[in-house]
Amino acid sequence: MGKELNNEGFVKKMFKKYYAEWEGEPPKDFNRREFAFVISRKGEMIRHKAFEEWGEVREFLRKNSPLHVYYSSAYYAQPSASDMDAKEWMGADLIFDIDVDHIYTPCKERHDRWTCLDCNTSGRGMPPEACPKCSSKRVEVKTWFCEGCLEVAKEETTKLVEDFLIQDFNFSPREISIVFSGRRGFHVHVESDVVKELDQRARREIVDYVRGTGLVVQNGKRRVLAPPLNAGGWPGRLAKGVYELLNAGDIEGLLNLRRGSKVEEVLKAIVKGLEESRDYWPLEGLARKIWFKAVEKVIVRKRCEVDERVTTDIKRLIRMPGTLHGGTGLIAAKVHLKDLESFDPYVHAVAFVKGEIKVKVLNMPEITFLNQTWGPYNDEVVELPIGLAVYLICSENAIVVGEGDENA
């Protein structure tokens, strides 16, 4: 109808549409949790909301169609109290955050850019802590989430859930939910009475465990006691990791060793030792050296890169599963562990699947959206599927030029 809409108005309209029929799935004991919302781009976060009935939550979302919806990982006696002490903390879920923002991926060199807001220096890849030219910390980033990034995030999530949470910590799959963060990673929620009341220090131990932080492998000056393959926890993980590593090809290259009969012999001896030992067994000299080199590699491979600050914070606000991310317009969708491998956010987390709209794209690399490839675009007006348009507008990579036929 040609009615001009600004970006915010357009996004608001789309979000309203989404929440009109939204049912949602109430999180465990939702009436003991604090809810928080960001309604508009410039608005402050509304905090300390609490709801007795799930219907009230739906009603609130329908009325306000917020850009961001959060709830507390913590359970409180008085979730709506505005003073943190008056809330009376009763426990909290255990939360893990896997975010590609904090994990190195080689593809970032291709699709991520940073710019210093003070001197305009810019570059590609992971942003520096401070501008290399003027040392300013006001560095702005423009990031994308490509298939390479997605693979890394999935791999870390699988490791976290299967190797650590289920195998070592013995959480039941029913207590674990994996949720697409809505942007560049996954949140993993553990709702279990076993961890509910653990304090920050205990949670730091859990996060250190998962990240392999503080792992002591240097026991003994002259010899090292190597764990057996059947050991539990990290000792067994290291033994298995070294075993896999030594059985894979080009081991000398990987460990930067000089090829030779002596090395060959020692490698064979370690493999044999691992196969035969039922208890801790000693390694000396070259074997000890190789062991350490291998273990270093194994730790990096087997540890899981979660953001420690999120897990240790017992009063964190976390995005509510099933709601929209205001920075992407994608759904923070729950993903079953068995579906994780095939999960594609640009298919399974898309909220708006019908219709096209014309937008002016400022910048966009090639993206496969709803199984169709688009772009790259640079400062041009194009007709795009409405979900992709919402994505670009929310992430400030496009602007609305006219009303499309999204009702089609």
Add this chain to the structure above:
Amino acid sequence: MIFSKLDAATYPFISLASRLVKELEESLGLNAILSPDSEVLRRSVERIREAVYSRATSVYKRDLEVEVLSHPVALILIKHMNNKRLVNVYAEAEKNRVLANLLKESQEKLATLAIDGFNWHVKREGDFLFVRFDDYLKTSVNMLDAYWKLVNRRLVKGYVELSRRDFSRLLAEAYRTRILEKVNQVEDVQVPSTLKSVIEELEREFQGVLPKVDVSATYVGEYVPSAFPACILKLLEEAEQGKNLSHMARFTLATFLLSIGKTPEELLDLFRKMPDFDESKTLYHLRHIAGEIGSRKKYTPPSCATLRTFGLCVANDELCQKVKHPLTYYSKKLKSLKRGELGKRAK
């Protein structure tokens, strides 16, 4: 397994001990127990003295009822003396005594004590005892040595595998922690005035023996690593990995941890991993900078400026820009953690 009175006297944390205390209190009356000529009072005072002078208490087997009562009465006395250092010394001494006894117990008895006293989830298999990881963590977080970090334990299906020895150490530490909690909890029992003179006398006696604690610092006594500045965290991690730290690095780490309430004995374990570790020398140094021996000057950690000069500053957040001293960082961060500044940290 049924516990005996001797068990209750030896292990004040088991349910039988609290039941006996309650029964005896009812039948004898608190006034009689606390009267100046009471045997219980005499034994309680002796118990505290044992802690102060020999760092380990004993079990008085002649009258087990007296012994059972003497522990809670000792706690009341200590509470009234209101000296944090004394509380720590007593708790440590009790822990040492309990540990010595635990090391002689059977695997089955150990498991029963832990289940009865602390509600731990325990399993036994072969030579090992298994504790559910949440029970393990609640106590192990107080043990600074990297050896006790969960990441260095064998964690199997939610349970931490422990030798009998390590299980005993964990259990003794749980008991120590409970004493500290108890002293904070003991309500102000109205003590007879005659008891006041006993307390004052003990206070005078201990004055020269126990070092004064710096009560002015608000952060004393709270060990919250998540509020540590990055420089300290880094040193802590390196120490735990057994890296050879420079003199300045060790001094910084030790003074920082001592300032927030760790004892030299507790820090000893942290430095045990250093390649050139010498127990008696290290303890001497630690006690020296803690002001316990020598010049009695309590050292504080270096300022951020000094740390920067030595290349130990790894400032990585906004708060670092605002503070000039790692301890200021810690107390500020601690306060904001308590306030629960959430707005900025939504994920």
